[in-house]
Amino acid sequence: MVFIRAASLPGLLAVSISAFGQIPPPESPADLLSGQYTGTSYSPYAGRSFPTFPLWGDTHLHTGNSFDAGAFGARLTPEDAYRFARGEEITSSTGIPVKLSRPLDWLVVSDHSDNVGFFADLFAGKPSILSDPKGREWYERIQAGDGPGVAYEMIGLFANGKFPESLMYWPDTPEFKSVWQRNIEAAEDYNDPGQFTAFIGYEWTSLVTGNNMHRVVVYRDGGDKASQMVPYTTYPPYGSPNPRDLWKWLTSYEEKTGGDVLALAHNGNLSNGIMFPVRAQYDGKRLDLEYVTERAKWEPLYEATQIKGDGEAHPFLSPDDEFADYETWDIGNLDEVPAVKTDDMLAAEYAREALKNGLAIEARLGTNPYKFGMIGSSDSHTGLATTQEDNFFGKHSG
Template sequence: MFCTASLALLTYGVAVAVPLGKAQTGEPASLLPKAAGERQYSPPLRAPRTNNVYFGDLHLHTNISTDAYLQGTVATSQADAYRFAMGQTVQTDSGMPARLKRPLDFLAVTDHAENYGLYPGLDAGHPALAGTELEQRWRSVQSIAAEKGLRAAFGSVIRANGPMPELPEKFVRDEWAKSARIADQYNRPGHFTTVIGYEWTGMIKGDNLHRVVLYRDGADQAGKTLPFNAALGNDPEDLWQALESYEASGGQGLAIAHNGNVSNGRMFSPKTVSGQAIDARYAEQRQRWEPVYEATQVKGDGETHPSLSPDDPFADFETWDRYNVAGSTAKEPWMLRYEYARQALIDGLKLEQELGANPFQFGMIGGSDSHTGLATTAEDNFFGKFANGGPSPDRMRDKSAGQPQNNWQLGASGLTAIWAPENTREALFDALKRREVYATTGTRIRLRFFGGWDFTKEELNYADYARIGYERGVPMGSELADGGSGESPVFFLHAIKDPDAANLDRIQIVKGWIDNSGTPREKLFDVALSDSRKPDKNGGIEPVGNTVDVANARYSNSIGDPELMTWWRDPEFDPNQPAFYYVRVLEIPTPRWTTYDAAFYNVPIATGAPEFLQERAYSSPIWYRPTGS
């Protein structure tokens, strides 16, 4: 549809004579690098940076996590999580079978570092726990669990005896090494990638500061360093220091901040945990160790909030804005500014002007944060956050275990999309570091976004426009160097629907910048609309429509477009103003998981629960910095 026959010549090169046989490396000579100036015949070898997109989950818990185990995820192991993500059928803790319609491309099992593997270890009779106070307390829990339930029994024992004693180091070392070996066992480079990681559960007075930690390495390297837990340091700066020590040992790691909407103003605060104003060193460290941010997940969407973006009609999406993560402190209005990705990106521009470094220069990803071992992010296949919130006729009306919200307020979100040359640990990790990634709310929208200075409209029609994007511009997650001409930057935007999901409504660009008076600004541009819609004379846009049949939990792709593609130039660009641009893609309305549940179980939808939603994708930004700034 978008290519021209005359461009076929662009995808072929000159054949090069290659001697037969193998070189000393053992690789066929035809696969060895060519001398400088020689062209490769194979297009992927000529242009290796064109990349492929891979979808997966980088935030998932199994029975190794204490909170998951105590709330019902007893049998679902890390091995089960990998098998499920690979497309196999697994038995859930409720006894219900579950399977993905399409396998994921990658998965990180990120169990909590705190009390890592304790309860499965106690169940298995690990020798390092025998005769310890931990074992004695576990027997006390088991003695009253049948009457009170596992979670309530655990709480009773804690109240009676105080916090759990520290785990023996040998036990943690054994459990972590085993987890790393399991990840290696299921790793299939090129087909399915397992990423070794864990979650550091930093929290202050119930305010969320959690980070997922991921390694580029295999078990031989990652298995040697124990997970850094919040008891050793409850400040993200402590975690960064631990990552620095890990890299000094020969590995590579990164951290992913998540769920800022339940941090009660701490996630993107201009102050450190110790109460000091952010300085340049802090900004540089945060940018180094936290290249991406989890902008959407089961505990609410974190792109923006309607009070922060009042001119954005799509800002109020899967909003959690009443409490912190523990449900212990109510939200105050001032906190919202320091909890959402869009405002943090804007504040980052301002802080960079003041400090010389941007602490909030991050890409955007999505994760499930499921504690069931099941990465289920499709609205019609949602198995809840905890095992006791899995599919049932009553779950919409039940309280979410361990959360202040009702189950119906959970969102079936999200996924991480990564543009990388191949599906391997190394390639995916490197893409995360350079931020060539994007978030989706669970759907598999395919999204490309390039910025440059001299892209033409005609070039977007080329089948290999991505090659042009890489060669003469930058992809999502990058900085666009000042073109020097004063001309406005131009962008290639291309979105394709999930082949098993809904058509697209629109593509939008979100721009944030610092104006000449030093004031942070934001603006939303609708740059591609489906169904040939156009803005009216006042800039208003007719809604795409809604085909959702609530009673039967169905919708029709009779509206919207399967593909949207456009070339866009910023009409309000000022070369003296630092700015960022990111893309938001919206699908047409589709049934929410609560609607699917109501139809499947023939029960009413819970009061207050949305009947439909518009799934979406958020690209990582492209930043512009004026020369000399």
């Protein structure tokens, strides 16, 4: 056994410390990782800078503030719709408890801008409505259980520009402005950053003799900006059924508020050949550079599927695609008595054909107006954003 004398320990320690002092310090983590790796990483997540977690929601939902939804029995409010979408259990318009299997991540309450809030006041028997003969007739029929009949009559009158002007809630009326402000406040109240996004929105419900030209307008803004302008409508003199005029309104909104909006067209399958024009619009005006530029700017997405049928493809246009006949609704338009649908209309109704025609238009005019992404929504008129098969409550409440 070898013994080291205690007296020698300080010397040994001095030598050891001196030796370690001659070794350069290790590189910092930043220095060690500074060399760019050029090979394929084993980690599948390395280098990813894009989001990979899908979020689910509905960009197209109606509450009792939409006159057709209300006439068919919807009594839920925007507040109810947001509560349901966030995962709360609520009571449906038909009186039963309802709840989603999982909460949504976002929701757009998109009530029709034309006559918004009118039916709720009609149902409540507002004196100013009951003083009108047609208003009283509708009220009495609703009380007698003929709400659906009133709904069909209202839709038919509206589709053909014959809705009684004395009963219209015009955009400059206190009633219209009040409902719009309440819609904004509901979205603000239920918006929860990082958890749930309550988008402000509305539906611009253009019907050209019953032919569907609808767009949902979605705001990327809060109430401070959205409240500066009331929604655009389709009835002259305050509105227009022409998409060109909607795009002018969107431009005006952004210029005035510094905000950010977009429009989502839907249900070309019910447009009887006017949703995706190739040469000229429904009014005969030829497509020009202004049209294709504005449509490409304001409509980057198309709602290709919803309750009123699938709008991507049609078996007449894609005869070799066995999936082209999925959820097809191709019977006429949205008139009270649907207009006849003919095969020559179909090419200007479906998204897949529009993608092809857009390339031809681009070659002719320099811009592709139909370079859009596709989404699906519910267009539920029950106030309930749910399409799950075992938790579905239909298009309307009645």
